[in-house]
Amino acid sequence: MIKPGFNNINDIYRRFVIETPSEKQLMCFNEQIFNKQQFEQKVDYITKHLANLGVKQGSVVGYSFPNNPESFPLFISIARLGACAVPLFHMIPDVAKVGIFALARAQVIITTSQIAPGLKEQASKIQANFKIATIDSCTQADYSFETTDTSSVIIENHILNDTDSNLPLLIASSSGTTGIPKIVIMTQGNVASEFYIAQELAIPLHEDNNVAVIAFPLSTAGVIVCLGTMLAGVCQVFSADVSPVKFMELVSRWSPQNVVAPPAYFEAILSLPDLNKYDLSSVKRMMGGMDFLTPSLVQRMKAKFTNMQGFANGYGLIETTNVFMICKVTSENELLSSPTCKMEVACSANQIEVRDENGNIVPIGTEGELYVKGANVVRGYVNNVEESVASFKDGWFRTGDIVRYESTTSVTLLGRKKYLIKRGGKSVSPIVVQNFINTCEGVQNSAVVGIPHPLYGEMVWAFVVKHQGVNIEFKDVMKHCRAGLVNYMVPDQIIFIDEIPKNPGVGKVSYEKLREMASIEMKKIE
Secondary structure (H helix, E strand, O other): OOOOOOOOHHHHHHHHHHHOOOOOEEEEEOOEEEEHHHHHHHHHHHHHHHHHOOOOOOOEEEEOOOOOOOHHHHHHHHHHOOOEEEEOOOOOOHHHHHHHHHHOOOOEEEEOOOOHHHHHHHHHHOOOOOEEEEOOOOOOOOEEOOOOOOOOOOHHHOOOOOOOOOOEEEEEEEEOOOOOEEEEEEEHHHHHHHHHHHHHHHOOOOOOOOEEEEOOOOOOHHHHHHHHHHHOOOEEEEOOOOOHHHHHHHHHHHOOOEEEOOHHHHHHHHOOOOHHHOOOOOOOEEEEOOOOOOHHHHHHHHHHOOOOOEEEEEEEEHHHOEEEEEEEEOOHHHHOOOOOOEEEEOOOOOEEEEEOOOOOEOOOOOEEEEEEEOOOOOOOOOOOHHHHHHHEEOOEEEEEEEEEEEEOOEEEEEEEHHHOEEEOOEEEOHHHHHHHHOOOOOEEEEEEEEEEEOOOEEEEEEEEEEOOOOOOOHHHHHHHHHHHOOHHHOOOEEEEOOOOOEOOOOOOEOHHHHHHHHHHHHHHHO
8 A cells, every 4th residue: 555645756665665565466477476575676676777777867768668577667667766767658660669769868778679679770770879778688789688797786876865756757748639749747746646546546455356457558657557556555467468368368367356458458358259258257346547438338348247346447648647537436336327437536636627718617517628736747748838838827737628517526528629529509528429329229339529510510420339230220329319318419420330440559539530431421421
């Protein structure tokens, strides 16, 4: 359990080492188990190598590799030395990775022998000035952990004794509304705040089985939240193979009470033709992030994982160091009825406000844009003064999320401002419409977008995925919508498709692709 009061990762880790029993299991990678003592040894091992590479306070360390036992201790090691991490998903093309590392001014890149040659080739093309080190043996790398002796390195001479909470710890980027990447720097204090939120997301923990099988790629958001829950006492079970089949093999092998993955990944699990062959009886809770756990998805998970009693869903952005609001259900009675888009403030240190277009706070029960303030909010965007001024003011971050203001600590998320549909002067939430469509018998999933229309402003287009073997038609979905949605929210068009298009990586719905598909269909009608 992470005790409150620390505003940096290093103090949290020190206290964790002191108070956690040596035999406490922290992570299981494939068939290899690491207890607290072994984890601590792994952190020291990596810290020595980083120090030997010249990493110190102010250094920038990039890394990219598939999930492995080094993912968590590497992040801790970078923090101990006062350096800043640039974690990148290993499936990003080498040319893009090298470009991002160079932009972040990384001095050292940590990777594997499989990835190192490609990075080295691309780095030479742009004359990037950084060392490439591998955690395993590699003759093409500048440095190898496996073949380099660090016995002469004295850790105490390198790690920070006093850590400033404002010290940069992680550089992350995402694509903004213009498609131009927005880069933020997360500090020790920002990430420490996320560790407390991750702990709150993980509670209630099952005292007899604090095990979670996870499917998140352990870079950026994944490493922060999963490391936070691990330090809170949840043993993280994961694999380099992130396929749904391997995930279910881990579930059968370790009998966890918690399964953790993005919603799109849970959809893939439910699509496995032989899902029933696995032992699902231990699972009592599902945890998700990076997108919504829709009511339809929760219902379908419950139908397969029959002992499931609750769920937890985190919501956030890179500007808030990931999660700043959560939705939790802790009883079986609530499981199938709770709206997953109703979110509570994740930490007492966070504050929220809902404001109108003029920046005034709106009354409870009305809609507006969500603003958040707290220790996990970054200071602004790197080298982007215009966007920083527009989005950050007096510690408040303007999220771009349109919500209904439920209370001073809770909101119902209606959608990103840029995806909200304006139909006939009315605002239509794609989330509300698609969640309602998903309650229609025979519908597996849906997604809703707005398409320009000369009379209405925008039309409501719904893309629907049927349950396999179920024969529902346009009229069935329309009848369902007219019975439960106000007139202006009822879809103008419904298109049946085999699957909802998703963005690469975490699998969020690709609204741009859906709009493109709708435009093609429009031309057929015209």
